[in-house]
Amino acid sequence: MVDFGRTQDDYARFRAGFPPRLFQDLERRGLATPGVRALDLGTGTGTLALGLARRGLHVTGLDVAAGMVASAKAQAEAQRLDVAFLEAPAEHTGLPDAAFELVTAGQCWHWFDRPAAARECRRVLTPGGHLVIVHLDWLEVPGGVVALTLQTLADHGTGFPASVTALAWEGMYPAWTRDAREAGFEDLETFSFDLELPYSHEAWRGRIRASAAVGAVLAPDAVARLDADLAARLAGWPEVLQLPHRVWGLIARAPAKNLGTDSPPRH
Numbered sequence: 401m402v403d404f405g406r407t408q409d410d411y412a413r414f415r416a417g418f419p420p421r422l423f424q425d426l427e428r429r430g431l432a433t434p435g436v437r438a439l440d441l442g443t444g445t446g447t448l449a450l451g452l453a454r455r456g457l458h459v460t461g462l463d464v465a466a467g468m469v470a471s472a473k474a475q476a477e478a479q480r481l482d483v484a485f486l487e488a489p490a491e492h493t494g495l496p497d498a499a500f501e502l503v504t505a506g507q508c509w510h511w512f513d514r515p516a517a518a519r520e521c522r523r524v525l526t527p528g529g530h531l532v533i534v535h536l537d538w539l540e541v542p543g544g545v546v547a548l549t550l551q552t553l554a555d556h557g558t559g560f561p562a563s564v565t566a567l568a569w570e571g572m573y574p575a576w577t578r579d580a581r582e583a584g585f586e587d588l589e590t591f592s593f594d595l596e597l598p599y600s601h602e603a604w605r606g607r608i609r610a611s612a613a614v615g616a617v618l619a620p621d622a623v624a625r626l627d628a629d630l631a632a633r634l635a636g637w638p639e640v641l642q643l644p645h646r647v648w649g650l651i652a653r654a655p656a657k658n659l660g661t662d663s664p665p666r667h
Contacts (some may be wrong), residue, residue, distance in 0.1 A: 403489055404444065404465055404616045405604035412471045414606030416448035417594060418536055420508060422647055423455060431502055431530050431651070432457060434445050439500045439524060441517065442508025445471030446483065452504070452660040460484045471476050473569040493524060502531045509533050509576055510564050518583035525654040534649040537571035545604065548633055556626045560613045571646030581655060585652035592648040599641045601634050
């Protein structure tokens with residue numbers, strides 16, 4: 401079973417948050433502006449929630465992993481950001497109807513019961529509110545560090561779950577559009593942009609330890625063996641690794657009528 405709580409320290413230290421351009425793009429579109437009530441599902445260590453809070457949104461972050469919620473709270477306190485964090489599943493938040501103008505899900509939609517989560521997003525959104533699902537994924541280049549890393553994982557008998565690999569294509573997630581459409585969302589729009597992110601060897605190894613293929617599933621001794629092997633294979637590479645990534649996102653608008661008066665279509 402994948403449990404990111406087992407790797408929360410590496411997750412908080414080494415998993416890169418979303419780049420400033422994402423928040424700037426959401427602000428430019430009028431979605432992430434001061435005073436907006438936002439709910440961040442699968443918040444993890446709060447990177448997306450904290451980024452929204454820095455821009456003056458009233459943010460609630462939600463996750464099922466108690467350790468991740470505790471880490472997110474600690475980071476919010478350290479940065480003096482007023483974010484409410486709750487421990488609950490994305491499919492059954494327990495939050496009131498029409499309580500938020502914005503619902504976000506960063507790097508987590510594939511872990512949910514997606515149809516149920518989409519319906520819950522529509523329920524907690526105000527009429528005309530927006531759902532934003534975003535990902536930040538590395539891109540595999542033949543002969544590059546990502547390819548070397550994936551081979552290392554395979555050599556240690558691990559890899560990413562089918563819930564991730566079967567639905568992603570080059571850092572894009574077209575299946576998410578169907579989830580939103582079948583829940584009754586309208587005006588669907590996708591966007592993407594590429595960038596390079598710098599990692600030291602230590603940071604990249606920490607990023608891999610914090611992944612669903614390593615620290616979240618393997619026993620500590622297996623993690624240590626894989627980490628040592630990856631360190632050896634990275635020897636000789638530049639001290640700073642410039643790794644290609646892609647940000648991909650979906651924006652979907654809730655209908656003008658709320659769920660109580662306009663139920664989503666059934667298929």
